[in-house]
Amino acid sequence: MNPDKPTILIIYTGGTIGMINDPANGSLKPFDLNKIMEHIPEIKSLGYRIESHSFDSPIDSSEIEPAIWTRIAEIIEENYQAFDGFVILHGTDTMAYSASALSFMLEDLAKPVIFTGSQLPIGALRTDGKENLITSIVIAAAKEFDKPVVPEVCVYFESKLARGNRTTKVSAEQFNAFQSANYPYLANAGVHIIYHREAIRYPGEPKELVVHKEFNNHIAILKLFPGITSEYMDAVLGYQELKGLVLETYGAGNAPTESWFLERIKIAIEKGVVILDVTQCIKGSVELGRYETSRHLLNAGVISGYDITTEAATTKMMILLAQNLDDEEVKMLLNKSLKGEITLP
Numbered sequence: 001m002n003p004d005k006p007t008i009l010i011i012y013t014g015g016t017i018g019m020i021n022d023p024a025n026g027s028l029k030p031f032d033l034n035k036i037m038e039h040i041p042e043i044k045s046l047g048y049r050i051e052s053h054s055f056d057s058p059i060d061s062s063e064i065e066p067a068i069w070t071r072i073a074e075i076i077e078e079n080y081q082a083f084d085g086f087v088i089l090h091g092t093d094t095m096a097y098s099a100s101a102l103s104f105m106l107e108d109l110a111k112p113v114i115f116t117g118s119q120l121p122i123g124a125l126r127t128d129g130k131e132n133l134i135t136s137i138v139i140a141a142a143k144e145f146d147k148p149v150v151p152e153v154c155v156y157f158e159s160k161l162a163r164g165n166r167t168t169k170v171s172a173e174q175f176n177a178f179q180s181a182n183y184p185y186l187a188n189a190g191v192h193i194i195y196h197r198e199a200i201r202y203p204g205e206p207k208e209l210v211v212h213k214e215f216n217n218h219i220a221i222l223k224l225f226p227g228i229t230s231e232y233m234d235a236v237l238g239y240q241e242l243k244g245l246v247l248e249t250y251g252a253g254n255a256p257t258e259s260w261f262l263e264r265i266k267i268a269i270e271k272g273v274v275i276l277d278v279t280q281c282i283k284g285s286v287e288l289g290r291y292e293t294s295r296h297l298l299n300a301g302v303i304s305g306y307d308i309t310t311e312a313a314t315t316k317m318m319i320l321l322a323q324n325l326d327d328e329e330v331k332m333l334l335n336k337s338l339k340g341e342i343t344l345p
């Protein structure tokens, strides 16, 4: 074995890339990783040492839950020294959540962790899975001066590499399924793979990988809509164990100013619920205080999520709330960019 060969671990969790039609009902269901590999013999010609780790029962990513993020992180932790990079095959539906979660879980990560999948199964004639998987492997193996080119948790899809915690799934139809609306792509793959090094986060002093494995999922996402009722607010905020709320507001972080609405926000904050304001807009940032309609939220103690995605906000909140931090520390960390997930003004 050539010791200089890049070493890549593929972690197969499931998703369309590895699905086939169940003749019993015509629905797509996952099959095993060996079958995926049979469809891409080209991988051998990369000349890398590629190993794989497959979930015993691959899943549709709608079944993802925090315990599965812990499992993925533990597989990376156990194999961290032995591999140059990791490729995670995952369904597209919740890939942005999983990539966000992993970015916060893997403290002091210094190697590439690339999530990918596809819109069409690998066995389909027009599959997008082949290119996605092959290029993800190449990116996970890329080094310069013996250092990984992209030592981050990323999503690679349809010729674009994005920081994982900046992505959102925007299409259930097109191959171009993911968008990084508020942050530049880290690489574009055409004839050549062009890395945008100025956008990539590089670690400072080498440190040991620390994995945060706990989540507190007593949180809620409340999306505002014209006509929202006090009963609806009460149903969400009245939940006994509630510790955090991602409040999806309008535009630059705006919300109704009616007293019944603000009273409920204030009471929740007094009860110890951390409320993070994120915008429903795919692009742009919350600017608390820019409009009268957000100044009230700021005064009530709502925190700005700036341009964070809902996926990154929920996973970051679940991880911070599971740590032994007091509310003020949680708020302070929500307001900071921990893994490049927000652009501070």
Ligand code: ASP
Binding pocket: 014, 015, 016, 017, 059, 060, 061, 062, 090, 091, 092, 093, 094, 117, 118, 119
């Ligand atoms: N339902 C699938 C999943 O997320 C969709 C996909 O992989 O594209 O597992």
